[in-house]
Amino acid sequence: MSFTTGSARSTLRRLAAVPLLALLGACGSTYAVPDTGISGAPGSGAASDPEATIHVGSLYEPTNLSFVGGGGQGLTQAFYGNVYEALFRLNDDGSVEPNLAADVATSEDGLTRTVTIQEGVGFHSGKPLMAADVAASYDLFTNATYQSPRVNVLNGAIDSVEATDDSTVVFHLKAPWIEFEYQLSYVWVVNTALADLESEADGTGPYRFDDWKHGATLSLARFDAYWGRPARNGAVVFHYFTDASALANALASGDIDIIAQLQSPDSLAQFENQAQYTITDSSSTTKLLLAFNDKVAPFDDVRVRRAIYSAIDREKLLRSIWGDYGQLIGSMAAPTDPWYIDLTGVNPYDPELSRQLLDQAGLGDGFGFVLDTPTYDPHPTVAEFVQSELAQVGVKVEINLITADEWYERVLQGHDFAATLQEHVNDRDIDRYANPNFYFGWDDAEFQRLYRQSQSTATSAEQAELMRQANTRLAEQAASAWLYLYPQIVVAKSDLAGYQLHGLNSQFQARDIVKP
Amino acid sequence: MAAYLVRRSALLLASLAASALLVFWLLRILPGDPANALLSQDATAEQVAAARAKVGSDLPWGVQLERWLAGLGRLDLGRSLASGQSVAAEIAQRLTVTLPLIVAAFLLSALLAVGLGCLAAFKADRWYGVGLSGLSQIGVAVPVFWVGLILVWLVALGLNWLPSGGFPGAGWGRPDLVAAHLALPTATIALGGQVAYLTRYVRAAALDVLGSDYLRTARSLGASLPAAFLRHGLRNAAVPVVSVLGVELGTTIMGAVVVESVFSLPGVGALLVQGIEKHDYPVVQGTLLIVTGWVLLVGFAADIAQRLIDPRLRQHHSQEAS
Numbered sequence: 001m002s003f004t005t006g007s008a009r010s011t012l013r014r015l016a017a018v019p020l021l022a023l024l025g026a027c028g029s030t031y032a033v034p035d036t037g038i039s040g041a042p043g044s045g046a047a048s049d050p051e052a053t054i055h056v057g058s059l060y061e062p063t064n065l066s067f068v069g070g071g072g073q074g075l076t077q078a079f080y081g082n083v084y085e086a087l088f089r090l091n092d093d094g095s096v097e098p099n100l101a102a103d104v105a106t107s108e109d110g111l112t113r114t115v116t117i118q119e120g121v122g123f124h125s126g127k128p129l130m131a132a133d134v135a136a137s138y139d140l141f142t143n144a145t146y147q148s149p150r151v152n153v154l155n156g157a158i159d160s161v162e163a164t165d166d167s168t169v170v171f172h173l174k175a176p177w178i179e180f181e182y183q184l185s186y187v188w189v190v191n192t193a194l195a196d197l198e199s200e201a202d203g204t205g206p207y208r209f210d211d212w213k214h215g216a217t218l219s220l221a222r223f224d225a226y227w228g229r230p231a232r233n234g235a236v237v238f239h240y241f242t243d244a245s246a247l248a249n250a251l252a253s254g255d256i257d258i259i260a261q262l263q264s265p266d267s268l269a270q271f272e273n274q275a276q277y278t279i280t281d282s283s284s285t286t287k288l289l290l291a292f293n294d295k296v297a298p299f300d301d302v303r304v305r306r307a308i309y310s311a312i313d314r315e316k317l318l319r320s321i322w323g324d325y326g327q328l329i330g331s332m333a334a335p336t337d338p339w340y341i342d343l344t345g346v347n348p349y350d351p352e353l354s355r356q357l358l359d360q361a362g363l364g365d366g367f368g369f370v371l372d373t374p375t376y377d378p379h380p381t382v383a384e385f386v387q388s389e390l391a392q393v394g395v396k397v398e399i400n401l402i403t404a405d406e407w408y409e410r411v412l413q414g415h416d417f418a419a420t421l422q423e424h425v426n427d428r429d430i431d432r433y434a435n436p437n438f439y440f441g442w443d444d445a446e447f448q449r450l451y452r453q454s455q456s457t458a459t460s461a462e463q464a465e466l467m468r469q470a471n472t473r474l475a476e477q478a479a480s481a482w483l484y485l486y487p488q489i490v491v492a493k494s495d496l497a498g499y500q501l502h503g504l505n506s507q508f509q510a511r512d513i514v515k516p
Numbered sequence: 517m518a519a520y521l522v523r524r525s526a527l528l529l530a531s532l533a534a535s536a537l538l539v540f541w542l543l544r545i546l547p548g549d550p551a552n553a554l555l556s557q558d559a560t561a562e563q564v565a566a567a568r569a570k571v572g573s574d575l576p577w578g579v580q581l582e583r584w585l586a587g588l589g590r591l592d593l594g595r596s597l598a599s600g601q602s603v604a605a606e607i608a609q610r611l612t613v614t615l616p617l618i619v620a621a622f623l624l625s626a627l628l629a630v631g632l633g634c635l636a637a638f639k640a641d642r643w644y645g646v647g648l649s650g651l652s653q654i655g656v657a658v659p660v661f662w663v664g665l666i667l668v669w670l671v672a673l674g675l676n677w678l679p680s681g682g683f684p685g686a687g688w689g690r691p692d693l694v695a696a697h698l699a700l701p702t703a704t705i706a707l708g709g710q711v712a713y714l715t716r717y718v719r720a721a722a723l724d725v726l727g728s729d730y731l732r733t734a735r736s737l738g739a740s741l742p743a744a745f746l747r748h749g750l751r752n753a754a755v756p757v758v759s760v761l762g763v764e765l766g767t768t769i770m771g772a773v774v775v776e777s778v779f780s781l782p783g784v785g786a787l788l789v790q791g792i793e794k795h796d797y798p799v800v801q802g803t804l805l806i807v808t809g810w811v812l813l814v815g816f817a818a819d820i821a822q823r824l825i826d827p828r829l830r831q832h833h834s835q836e837a838s
Contacts (some may be wrong), residue, residue: 063794152560198600213789214599214606215782217685239682241780245665249680250780253672286663405548405795413564475791 008516011118029079046460048514054496057247057256060506061215061240064198067188068141073425073506077260078218078238081509083124084188084203087134087169088508092337092500094427096181100129100189100204110176110456115169121227123191124201131163136192150186150227153431157183157455168456176456180284182428194215206231216240222511224227232498234344251277251491257515258492258499260508265322268403271491281325281503284488285427286332288378290371290386290481292419295441298367299419305478307357309347317385318504321378331351331431333473334485336502338460339430339467339512343475354393366394372411375401379421382483386421412439423486430471433479517823528816535808536588540581546626549573550597550795566651571597573797584801593805594798596791603802611806613683614776614783617698618768621705628711633718637726638741649719651689655712660771662709664778666820668699681779705771710764717760718753725749755826762818765813 004338060074067075079255081089089099099103103116121129122433142154157179161174171180191202201209206228207220218238237362239256241247248267250256262268271277290308292299299305318326330343356363356369373383380401387397402410411417417439424432436443447470454466488503498512520802551567568574572583582644586667593603632648675729680702685691725731725745734744780786785804791799823829 040789058624064601066600069600164530196600211685211784213683213685213687214601214609216683216780237685239780241681242777243780243784246778246780249668249673250682253676255679317832318651403547405552408552409549451579 004251006132010124018388024160032284048232048497048516049234050232051237053237054233054258054510054513054515054516055256056236056249056508056510057241057259058238058261059241059244059247061238062218063090065201065209065212066197067190069251070200073241074080077207077503077506077508078220079201079203079209080188080505080507081205082207082220082236082511083201083205083209084190085205086185086187086189087117088185090182090185090331090427090504092502092503092504092509094338094502096185099185100134104181110458111173113171113173113180115171117167117169118227119167121204122225123204124223125191125192127202129189129204130166132166132168133191134169134189135163136266138187138194139190140172140190141187153179153183153188165186166319169496176458178455178460185303190239196471207236210235231513235511236510236513249493251493253272257496258490258513260490261489261503261506262489265325268323268325268489268491269513278492278494280492280501282488282490283327283335284486284502285336285429286423286425286486286488286505287329287332287334288382288421288423288483288486289332290419290421291440292480293415293417293439295415295443296418296477298363298369301361302477303361304363304483305359306347306356307363307393308395309478310357310392311354311395312352312386312389312483312484313349313480315349317382319365320385321381322484322487325489329485330483331471331482332424332433332480333471334427336428336504337428338464339471341468341471343472346472347478347481351393357512358393358395364394366396368396368398369418370398370400372400372407372417374407374421375403382421409433415439415441429472430467433474444473444477444479447473447477447479490510520823521820524816524819528812531812532805535812536801536805539804539808540584543795543797543800544577544580546795548795550797552795554806571797574801580797584798590806596799598794598799603798606787607802607806610782610784610787611696612688613781614769614772614785616694616808617701617775617781617783618705618765618772620698620702621710622761622765622768624702625706625710625714625764628706629714629718630757632711633715634722636715636719637722644760652712652715652719654734655707656709656716658708658712660704660708660732661774661778664701664704664775667704667707668778671700681781683782697779697781701775701781704775704778705768708771708775710768710771714757714760714764718755721753721756722749725753728752734803736783751825755822758825759818762815762821766814767816769807769810 007437058074058077059079060072062071062075062078063069064071065075065079067079071079084101087098087099087101100121101115101118102118105114106112107114116133117129117131117134123129123133123174140159142151157174157177159174160170161171163169173180189204191195194200194202199212203209204227206223206226208223208276210219210221212218217240220236222228222234241250244262244264244269247259248262248264248270252258252270268279271279290312292305292308293298294305314328318328328344330346333340355364355385358366371386373379380399383397383399387399388395407420407422410424411420431451432438433440433442433444434448436448450466450470450473454463454470457463457466488501490499490503492499492502495516496513500507500509522673549568550571550573555564555567565574572580584594584603591604593607595602596606599606636648636652647752668680671677673765680700681697684690686693688694691812705817722745726749727751731744733750734748735741739747769784772783773788775781775787776783776785784807788803788807790796791803
């Protein structure tokens with residue numbers, strides 16, 4: 001899943017080879033292969049209906065349709081790779097490949113990236129795609145004040161963007177940047193001439209936006225003049241639910257074909273061991289954290305952080321919440337991140353070790369702290385578990401339930417907390433630890449050095465190697481206690497095939513889904 | 517009657533204004549800022565400030581109130597902070613789900629309740645009369661969401677007769693699908709307390725009438741019980757029942773919040789919940805104003821209806837007024 005970027009050379013050929021390798025690789029098929037005998041991989045000759053409508057059930061309705069207006073993960077789910085495309089595409093296995101970019105050249109000093117866009121691409125409205133549209137989309141995205149988690153990253157690395165002719169976009173970087181392709185995969189190319197981006201859409205993807213009934217459904221229809229490999233189904237309808245059991249019922253009663261992301265362990269039972277449903281369990285990128293305020297005593301002491309981490313039996317916690325699903329992690333990386341390594345052994349569950357570490361830190365007589373706990377599931381349950389585990393090593397936890405808003409204002413923005421529980425959903429978000437002003441407050445020179453170095457490496461392999469070192473450093477320092485990685489469970493009718501399994505950042509690229 | 521109408525209308529308007537102010541104030545003393553919904557985890561201070569300026573949450577309450585009231589004066593409920601869409605248009609869209617739902621549930625409940633209530637009263641000494649009365653007691657105590665879950669389990673998942681939730685994308689373009697999707701929610705509201713509650717009122721009112729002197733007199737003059745009840749009793753029994761019906765029809769819209777959530781219906785209740793979660797002030801204010809308006813208006817209509825049915829009330833008031 002890695003690719004390289006040499007100086008002043010086209011990287012396209014190698015980039016294009018990546019997804020193929022990933023498919024053939026040992027990490028397993030990217031696509032669901034249900035037990036009906038129909039191959040799930042796209043391109044197979046299964047008897048499917050090219051005009052089929054795929055009904056997708058989701059709990060995440062977009063807030064609006066604007067990628068710079070806080071549309072939320074529901075918008076990514078419905079639109080990324082479906083209605084809108086970017087210069088690069090983030091694949092389901094975490095790899096990145098060119099999408100609207102036909103060719104990328106890097107200057108000798110690594111400071112200029114020249115992107116040639118695909119020929120013959122048109123927006124759904126019929127307007128041809130020009131390099132100026134890419135530059136305008138980039139400017140819109142990075143000048144937005146609202147929710148676009150990548151804006152600060154992009155602005156920190158890219159100086160300016162200009163369209164030099166109809167098909168060439170030049171990016172001027174502040175420093176050589178290995179993450180260029182990956183980060184640009186978040187910048188959707190939109191028709192910026194649209195009057196109202198919040199309720200209209202005009203992209204270049206395999207589907208055009210058809211209709212949105214607020215609170216109920218959002219429909220996409222196949223775009224017949226699509227420039228690339230066309231969708232293998234006729235339409236996709238997202239059905240929105242506010243309640244996880246209502247969502248499960250909709251699949252059980254046949255109203256929908258697939259649940260893109262099953263969030264409630266309780267509703268799994270009705271689909272288990274039934275031939276007509278296929279459950280696939282892959283790794284997600286959602287990490288549950290017991291996050292310390294690393295700037296404030298006693299959690300500014302690595303021994304205390306490690307003691308707390310080692311006192312919690314994560315295996316038992318995960319089983320009690322997710323049964324046989326999900327997995328343990330030892331740091332802020334998921335298996336789809338290029339620098340993932342198994343670090344669960346760095347801070348093993350070992351109450352005796354925990355007591356020793358507390359002794360060394362001068363807290364042998366125990367201490368207490370307040371755990372700010374969001375009121376919604378699974379946090380209160382997890383807080384109680386943590387409370388009883390830590391009581392065994394003499395640490396007294398006071399659970400303080402707070403609303404999402406209070407968390408946002410007091411913890412995330414105000415940094416006014418001792419420890420808190422929170423889920424972090426994005427892929428490759430280990431970089432949060434490189435920012436000492438993030439709410440973790442982790443200010444570690446060694447980690448920051450490794451991270452900075454990794455950013456200006458020449459190849460993805462070198463970047464990954466440095467990031468693995470950074471990752472290990474993070475685990476050894478127990479900057480947070482990473483409790484577990486959520487499972488990514490997809491439940492679908494067994495005759496459906498070709499859907500994505502990991503759903504990174506909640507994306508749901510639908511064009512390869514086939515239905516009889 | 518005219519003087520009464522004027523006074524009652526003035527009361528209606530005053531209640532609406534008071535509830536509008538209350539809603540405005542309550543929303544703002546809640547912790548949390550509507551700008552948060554627009555911000556990412558790593559938002560900078562400038563981004564926070566800009567988002568607050570965009571949604572207007574940085575303005576003093578007085579200015580916010582002034583703007584909202586000025587909008588109301590133009591019948592403009594403002595725009596959603598989250599979606600940027602017109603709140604009035606959004607509510608109008610949602611009402612195409614919620615209004616049919618509550619009116620259908622109400623009609624079903626009223627019909628069942630009048631029938632069952634009269635039966636329970638007429639046959640108060642028989643086992644099924646007593647049984648009905650007992651059942652209605654239990655029915656009142658059953659929570660509405662539980663009825664919903666049971667119905668989904670039985671009818672949608674077990675028998676596969678009706679969809680378990682959601683609303684057809686084609687909307688009212690496909691009335692058959694709409695009817696199928698609203699059938700279970702309608703039954704849920706009716707069976708989840710409304711029928712039972714109304715049945716108890718109808719039964720009590722009917723029993724009251726059945727024990728009255730005028731009915732005994734009518735029967736002693738040779739009229740059969742059903743004939744006497746229809747001719748002399750029904751109108752009398754209707755007076756208390758109409759006022760309860762008014763309250764029920766009004767408050768069913770609140771119950772819709774729960775039912776719409778169980779069935780994932782895109783109605784006004786779902787909009788309200790969504791608005792509260794996102795601190796979307798204009799949406800919550802607009803929705804609550806419409807809901808309150810509905811409750812008050814139905815109450816108003818029920819009062820008028822009562823006066824039309826019962827001449828004694830009209831007389832009483834005109835004497836009072838003179």
